[in-house]
Amino acid sequence: xxxxxxxxxxxxxxxxxxxxxxxxxxxxxxxxxxxxxxxxxxxxxxxxxxxxxxxxxxxxxxxxxxxxxxxxxxxxxxxxxxxxxxxxxxxxxxxxxxxxxxxxxxxxxxxxxxxxxxxxxxxxxxxxxxxxxxxxxxxxxxxxxxxxxxxxxxxxxxxxxxxxxxxxxxxxxxxxxxxxxxxxxxxxxxxxxxxxxxxxxxxxxxxxxxxxxxxxxxxxxxxxxxxxxxxxxxxxx
Amino acid sequence: xxxxxxxxxxxxxxxxxxxxxxxxxxxxxxxxxxxxxxxxxxxxxxxxxxxxxxxxxxxxxxxxxxxxxxxxxxxxxxxxxxxxxxxxxxxxxxxxxxxxxxxxxxxxxxxxxxxxxxxxxxxxxxxxxxxxxxxxxxxxxxxxxxxxxxxxxxxxxxxxxxxxxxxxxxxxxxxxxxxxxxxxxxxxxxxxxxxxxxxxxxxxxxxxxxxxxxxxxxxxxxxxxxxxxxxxxxxxx
DNA sequence: AGGCATAAATTTACGACGTAAACAAAATAA
DNA sequence: TTATTTTGTTTACGTCGTAAATTTATGCCT
Numbered sequence: 054x055x056x057x058x059x060x061x062x063x064x065x066x067x068x069x070x071x072x073x074x075x076x077x078x079x080x081x082x083x084x085x086x087x088x089x090x091x092x093x094x095x096x097x098x099x100x101x102x103x104x105x106x107x108x109x110x111x112x113x114x115x116x117x118x119x120x121x122x123x124x125x126x127x128x129x130x131x132x133x134x135x136x137x138x139x140x141x142x143x144x145x146x147x148x149x150x151x152x153x154x155x156x157x158x159x160x161x162x163x164x165x166x167x168x169x170x171x172x173x174x175x176x177x178x179x180x181x182x183x184x185x186x187x188x189x190x191x192x193x194x195x196x197x198x199x200x201x202x203x204x205x206x207x208x209x210x211x212x213x214x215x216x217x218x219x220x221x222x223x224x225x226x227x228x229x230x231x232x233x234x235x236x237x238x239x240x241x242x243x244x245x246x247x248x249x250x251x252x253x254x255x256x257x258x259x260x261x262x263x264x265x266x267x268x269x270x271x272x273x274x275x276x277x278x279x280x281x282x283x284x285x286x287x288x289x290x
Numbered sequence: 291x292x293x294x295x296x297x298x299x300x301x302x303x304x305x306x307x308x309x310x311x312x313x314x315x316x317x318x319x320x321x322x323x324x325x326x327x328x329x330x331x332x333x334x335x336x337x338x339x340x341x342x343x344x345x346x347x348x349x350x351x352x353x354x355x356x357x358x359x360x361x362x363x364x365x366x367x368x369x370x371x372x373x374x375x376x377x378x379x380x381x382x383x384x385x386x387x388x389x390x391x392x393x394x395x396x397x398x399x400x401x402x403x404x405x406x407x408x409x410x411x412x413x414x415x416x417x418x419x420x421x422x423x424x425x426x427x428x429x430x431x432x433x434x435x436x437x438x439x440x441x442x443x444x445x446x447x448x449x450x451x452x453x454x455x456x457x458x459x460x461x462x463x464x465x466x467x468x469x470x471x472x473x474x475x476x477x478x479x480x481x482x483x484x485x486x487x488x489x490x491x492x493x494x495x496x497x498x499x500x501x502x503x504x505x506x507x508x509x510x511x512x513x514x515x516x517x518x519x520x521x522x523x524x525x526x527x
Numbered sequence: 528a529g530g531c532a533t534a535a536a537t538t539t540a541c542g543a544c545g546t547a548a549a550c551a552a553a554a555t556a557a
Numbered sequence: 558t559t560a561t562t563t564t565g566t567t568t569a570c571g572t573c574g575t576a577a578a579t580t581t582a583t584g585c586c587t
Contacts, residue, residue, distance in 0.1 A: 075564075097544060110546075111565050119545065170407035173457050180477055188479035201486040205454065206447065206499030213450030217442065220410050240417055242425035249438040262443035265506030272505070312535080334573060347575075348536045356574065 075107060077115045081125045088126065089164035093171075098122075120172070127168050128176035130158055136185040144193050145267050151186060152211055152263055159215040163222070166215050193274055194281070203273055207266050214262060218255050225251060312344060314352045318362045325363065326401040335359075357409070364405050365413035367395055373422040381430050382504050388423060389448055389500055396452040400459070403452050430511055431518070440510055444503050451499060455492050462488060 083104050088096045098119055102109040116122040136151045159166045174183060186208075190200040237244035320341050325333045335356055339346040353359040373388045396403045411420060423445075427437040474481035 098546085099544075107564095108566055109544095110567080113546075114564055167407065170404065170453055173461065175461075180473070180480065184477035184480045187483050191479050191482060197483045198486045198491075201483050201491065202495050202498040204483075205451070205495050206502055209450030209454050209499065210443065210447045211450070212453065213446030213448070214442070216407055216449065217446050224410065224412075236417070240421035242428050243417065243421045245428060246424050246434045246438050246441075249435045254435075254438065258439050258442050261439040262446065265443055265509075266502060268509070269502030269505060273502075335575085336573075344535095345537055346573095347538085350575075351535055 075105065075111060075115060077125065080105065080112055080115055080122065081129050084122060085126050085129055085162065085165055088168070089162050092164045093123075093167055123168055124172050124176055126165060127172045127174065128178045130162055130165060130168075131174060131182050132178040133158065133161070134178075134182055136182065136189065139192070144189055145271060147189055148186075148207070148270065149263060149267055151182075151189075152207060155211050156215060156259055159218055163219060166219060169212055170216055190270075195274060195277055199273060199277060203270055206269065210262060210266055214259055218252075218259075221250055221255075222252060312342065312348060312352060314362065317342065317349055317352055317359065318366050321359060322363050322366055322399065322402055325405070326399050329401045330360075330404055360405055361409050361413055363402060364409045364411065365415045367399055367402060367405075368411060368419050369415040370395065370398070371415075371419055373419065373426065376429070381426055382508060384426050385423075385444070385507065386500060386504055388419075388426075389444060392448050393452060393496055396455055400456060403456060406449055407453055427507075432511060432514055436510060436514060440507055443506065447499055447503055451496055455489075455496075458487055458492075459489060 080101070084096070084101055087101055087104055091100075098109040098112055102112060105112075112122070116125065134151060134154045136154075137147045139147070141147050141150065174180065187200055187204055190203055191197065195203070317338070321333070321338050324338055324341055328337075335346040335349055339349060342349075349359070353362065371388060371391045373391075374384045376384070378384050378387065411417065424437055424441055427440055428434065432440070
């Protein structure tokens with residue numbers, strides 16, 4: 054009887070939740086949910102353990118450390134970004150499509166999106182996305198060196214825009230939107246412009262910026278092709 | 291004599307450094323230096339205290355908490371960004387100039403630059419910079435709503451580019467540049483392009499992206515003016 | 528000069544963090 | 558079965574931000 058009691062006590066180690074066995078997938082999903090719910094600053098291995106009904110240290114059987122877990126969370130988000138196939142339409146429209154797909158992450162995962170500023174894309178889906186994005190450009194016959202300039206302009210705009218929207222959102226949440234009269238008087242341009250900084254204009258701002266950059270893409274191929282023709286004497290396709 | 295000994299012992303509390311009295315300025319300068327030297331992740335109030343030969347808690351007489359101190363560090367960096375006066379040249383060139391001035395921060399303060407992704411510009415120099423940047427656009431007769439779209443496109447590109455350069459740098463530092471053959475085979479586009487991702491091309495990439503966005507600025511005013519003329523029948527200046 | 532409010536710095540303490548190390552239990556292979 | 562590997566827990570260490578209480582220094586008023 055003593056033995057039995059002890060056994061029950063020990064067995065109580067695991068008692069809740071349907072999918073008991075810990076796995077990388079289950080951990081990453083829970084981490085993403087937790088980060089979205091409470092923000093990446095409040096995230097900790099201990100809290101994630103509590104969410105999964107295990108001790109924090111159990112997570113270290115699946116991820117060597119917290120940063121690698123965060124990398125997996127980043128990659129989990131990137132899995133949702135879709136690069137349309139070639140028959141979707143012109144390359145510019147395919148580029149626009151995956152840009153919008155990426156930008157959608159900031160609305161789906163507002164808490165976790167800032168991880169893009171702290172961790173890199175060096176896991177499966179991140180690398181695949183990068184490869185597809187570059188392929189979309191290279192397939193137009195653009196040289197790698199120019200492709201880098203184009204892609205990074207776009208990618209940096211996308212990352213910056215996501216982060217900025219989240220910052221403006223917390224501005225609104227913390228009452229930063231209601232500016233002091235004194236602030237308005239000393240910063241007239243900022244005051245004139247502030248009505249349009251709110252979330253209501255986020256989509257408009259994003260699409261406008263994307264248009265600017267994609268116009269740059271088109272102009273780039275135009276002059277790039279012009280140069281190639283001059284050299285080879287061939288016709289544009 | 292006992293009293294004197296005790297006094298000396300107590301007085302030893304402060305003994306080093308030339309500018310002994312703590313001040314917001316001295317604290318912020320030391321914090322910026324420390325963050326640049328060791329990275330913002332390694333930064334702590336205790337280490338900053340050690341650097342300034344005081345206890346961590348002494349800093350709380352000048353900053354209510356760590357985040358407000360980081361805000362001040364951000365503002366300290368922004369103080370260095372210069373917006374040229376109107377007689378510097380055309381508004382596009384003035385915009386280019388402050389963009390380059392901002393981008394220079396990523397080289398001057400590689401450790402502290404990522405703070406721009408975590409803290410906002412709501413202190414003195416940050417607000418002043420925002421105001422001047424918007425004024426540069428508004429002074430061309432552009433409406434506030436369009437000005438927001440233009441400025442945020444530029445600002446988000448600038449923030450994203452800085453962060454991305456730093457990430458690529460740590461990639462190089464941690465040997466991420468030397469890609470596996472397997473990785474190259476499964477990601478051919480990425481492999482083709484990777485020679486141009488290194489720091490040697492940072493300036494070229496940045497200037498190219500800036501050109502794209504400033505071309506968008508010029509195109510925006512062109513069509514904006516065209517609309518205004520149609521409405522008012524007036525001539526362009 | 529002496530006393531007194533105010534400001535500046537220290538000390539101590541609390542709860543949370545990431546994670547190393549040692550251990551126990553469970554699943555799997557032999 | 559027993560041996561091995563995997564998975565989880567426990568305990569512990571050093572670090573973090575910062576609240577509270579305390580001591581020390583500074584400037585002001587007679």
